[in-house]
Amino acid sequence: MIKLRKNKKGDKILSIYWFLIIFIVSGAVIYMAASFYGAPYDVRMTESRALGDQIANCVTNGGFLNDSVMGAEFQKNFMRYCHLNFSVENSYGWTNKSEYYVGLGIYDYDNGTFNLLGKKEAGISEGNPNLKSTWQISGGGNEQAPSGFLAGIVSSVSNLVSGKRKVDTIVIHTTEGSTASGAIETIANRDLSVHYMIDRNGDIYSSSRPPAQFASAFVPENQPASHAGCGIGSEALTYCSALPASDGCTDKSPVNSNGILDPKCQNLSNPPQSESCCIPGYNANSIGIELVNLGHLCTGLSGGFCKYSVSLGGYKWENFSNSPQQMDSLVNLVADIALRYKIPVDRDHIIGHYQIATRKTDPGPNFPWDKFIAAVKDRENTISVSQQDSQNKNLPQGQLRSFYAIDKSGKQYIVQVLAIVGKTEKNA
Amino acid sequence: MLNKKGQVAETTTWIFATLIIIILVLASVFVASILGSFGNKRVASYGSFDLFAKKSLAAFLATPENSGTIYSKINSQGALDNFNGNLAKSIFNGLYSGFYSKGIYLGVYDPSSFITLEKNSYFGTRPSLTVKTEFGQVLNVDGFEDSLNLSKGRVLHIVLAGGYS
Numbered sequence: 001m002i003k004l005r006k007n008k009k010g011d012k013i014l015s016i017y018w019f020l021i022i023f024i025v026s027g028a029v030i031y032m033a034a035s036f037y038g039a040p041y042d043v044r045m046t047e048s049r050a051l052g053d054q055i056a057n058c059v060t061n062g063g064f065l066n067d068s069v070m071g072a073e074f075q076k077n078f079m080r081y082c083h084l085n086f087s088v089e090n091s092y093g094w095t096n097k098s099e100y101y102v103g104l105g106i107y108d109y110d111n112g113t114f115n116l117l118g119k120k121e122a123g124i125s126e127g128n129p130n131l132k133s134t135w136q137i138s139g140g141g142n143e144q145a146p147s148g149f150l151a152g153i154v155s156s157v158s159n160l161v162s163g164k165r166k167v168d169t170i171v172i173h174t175t176e177g178s179t180a181s182g183a184i185e186t187i188a189n190r191d192l193s194v195h196y197m198i199d200r201n202g203d204i205y206s207s208s209r210p211p212a213q214f215a216s217a218f219v220p221e222n223q224p225a226s227h228a229g230c231g232i233g234s235e236a237l238t239y240c241s242a243l244p245a246s247d248g249c250t251d252k253s254p255v256n257s258n259g260i261l262d263p264k265c266q267n268l269s270n271p272p273q274s275e276s277c278c279i280p281g282y283n284a285n286s287i288g289i290e291l292v293n294l295g296h297l298c299t300g301l302s303g304g305f306c307k308y309s310v311s312l313g314g315y316k317w318e319n320f321s322n323s324p325q326q327m328d329s330l331v332n333l334v335a336d337i338a339l340r341y342k343i344p345v346d347r348d349h350i351i352g353h354y355q356i357a358t359r360k361t362d363p364g365p366n367f368p369w370d371k372f373i374a375a376v377k378d379r380e381n382t383i384s385v386s387q388q389d390s391q392n393k394n395l396p397q398g399q400l401r402s403f404y405a406i407d408k409s410g411k412q413y414i415v416q417v418l419a420i421v422g423k424t425e426k427n428a
Numbered sequence: 429m430l431n432k433k434g435q436v437a438e439t440t441t442w443i444f445a446t447l448i449i450i451i452l453v454l455a456s457v458f459v460a461s462i463l464g465s466f467g468n469k470r471v472a473s474y475g476s477f478d479l480f481a482k483k484s485l486a487a488f489l490a491t492p493e494n495s496g497t498i499y500s501k502i503n504s505q506g507a508l509d510n511f512n513g514n515l516a517k518s519i520f521n522g523l524y525s526g527f528y529s530k531g532i533y534l535g536v537y538d539p540s541s542f543i544t545l546e547k548n549s550y551f552g553t554r555p556s557l558t559v560k561t562e563f564g565q566v567l568n569v570d571g572f573e574d575s576l577n578l579s580k581g582r583v584l585h586i587v588l589a590g591g592y593s
Contacts, residue, residue, distance in 0.1 A: 017442070017446075021446065021449060024449070024450065024453060025449070025453060028453040028454075028456060028457050031457055031460070032456060032457055032460035032461075033460075035457075035460050035461045036460050036463055052480075053479045053480075056479055056480060056483055057479070060483055060487070062486055062490070063483060063485075063486030063487030063488070063489070063490045064487070064490065207525065220525070401480050401527075402480065402523045403480040403481070403483045403484040403487070403523065404483075404484040404487045404488060404519045404523065405483065405484075405487045406487050406490060406491055410491065410492040412491065414523070417480075
């Protein structure tokens with residue numbers, strides 16, 4: 001009897017022990033599964049696309065703009081028409097600040113010019129506008145749309161496509177003309193090209209935002225543009241060496257073995273009218289950015305063109321301080337490119353066109369190089385930190401997308417939709 | 429005496445077994461936590477459907493050309509012409525080249541022909557949404573494609589290749 005009692009007690013203890021072990025192991029398995037599979041999904045981009053699709057469906061049907069879209073009532077009650085209601089987020093405790101931003105722009109297609117020549121647009125936006133600025137500065141989104149109220153967004157990855165070429169220089173040009181449209185036409189007609197053009201209002205044009213009839217004026221970043229003046233590679237060497245010595249380059253090879261511009265070409269008393277004194281290969285390894293700017297304001301014309309002179313003192317130049325939005329876009333764009341290609345932000349790598357083609361003067365003496373380089377460095381730091389933040393701290397995610405539409409009369413439009421989503425979790 | 433020794437030995441065995449179990453569990457929890465931390469970067473995918481491109485295609489086909497629409501023109505001609513070819517290039521290259529890096533194509537082809545890589549003067553060669561690796565595997569390329577049956581067995585095909593960036 002005594003023996004039996006002892007065994008019974010031992011069995012009880014053993015049962016408790018086994019329950020304890022099962023409890024510990026089960027708890028550990030649950031914890032492991034939760035920690036491994038329970039990490040939150042980042043649904044911001046998905047949610048922004050769903051939002052964008054919702055708006056697109058609300059605006060058009062079967063390719064046709066809905067009748068009500070251009071009316072004042074639609075613009076006034078956009079949220080209701082599109083069945084959007086951001087107040088549902090209150091259920092997650094997001095009461096202080098909205099975590100959504102949507103924008104809608106409708107533009108005349110105007111024979112494919114994307115309103116480059118005249119902006120006739122209908123713009124609606126709802127939600128928290130702070131999300132848009134935070135999203136932009138963190139390098140968010142793809143530029144792919146016509147200019148307008150949603151634009152001014154610096155290209156992040158749109159123009160960077162597969163087959164990335166080596167880029168170590170950014171060349172700043174000025175159009176020496178009054179309008180972007182005129183400059184684009186001129187570039188295309190001369191079989192030249194550029195990667196970006198920045199208008200005075202800060203709008204950025206590129207191959208992702210081309211004017212249809214002059215699309216050849218822009219090439220994507222992964223292709224060399226014909227902007228630096230010397231052709232590409234061997235073509236440039238052939239071109240330069242074929243020039244007479246009287247052009248200024250006595251050795252007919254303006255570049256020394258280190259690839260540096262021959263000093264003889266840098267201090268020419270009579271800059272050649274040809275493109276002889278330039279560094280071949282700049283097209284191949286550079287990104288060209290045109291600023292819409294008159295350049296030198298002519299005091300006299302010769303054959304319809306400004307008289308060129310070695311002395312620049314006789315000319316006045318359009319001041320860049322008159323176009324702060326343009327400079328701001330330039331700073332954003334250059335910082336973005338420099339970060340992506342790891343280009344040092346200094347005057348050896350961010351250069352003016354005049355530095356590689358002696359007959360060129362752009363961007364001219366009024367260009368604030370020191371201030372500009374400092375601003376680019378500053379912006380580069382901001383973007384870099386913000387990009388890390390966007391991955392680590394749940395900064396807004398979204399996309400700017402566009403589609404083509406017509407109305408019942410056949411009039412053509414480009415519809416642009418921006419949808420940005422902020423935090424996706426409570427206390428995230 | 430002997431029984432007592434046996435009990436002590438058995439108890440010691442259980443204590444060590446318990447310790448080993450706890451150590452193994454803690455090690456597993458630690459490893460799972462480390463592996464789980466990579467999960468923070470997971471991003472939900474929206475899939476390859478592109479409503480915006482589809483809407484652009486619908487509007488493009490409904491755009492008036494001569495007395496009909498672009499759809500009726502392409503349907504009767506069996507190919508793009510100067511007007512609708514340039515318009516398509518402007519729309520699809522202009523709006524989507526930033527998103528689809530491996531090629532944009534819109535054109536008409538005849539599936540019954542043996543020619544698999546169609547070409548037209550507006551978009552060049554039709555990109556494929558599958559690639560063959562050096563090991564002989566066939567992989568799918570991210571992208572969007574849609575097609576529309578035309579008369580005489582021809583097909584209007586749109587391909588946006590390269591994945592939605």
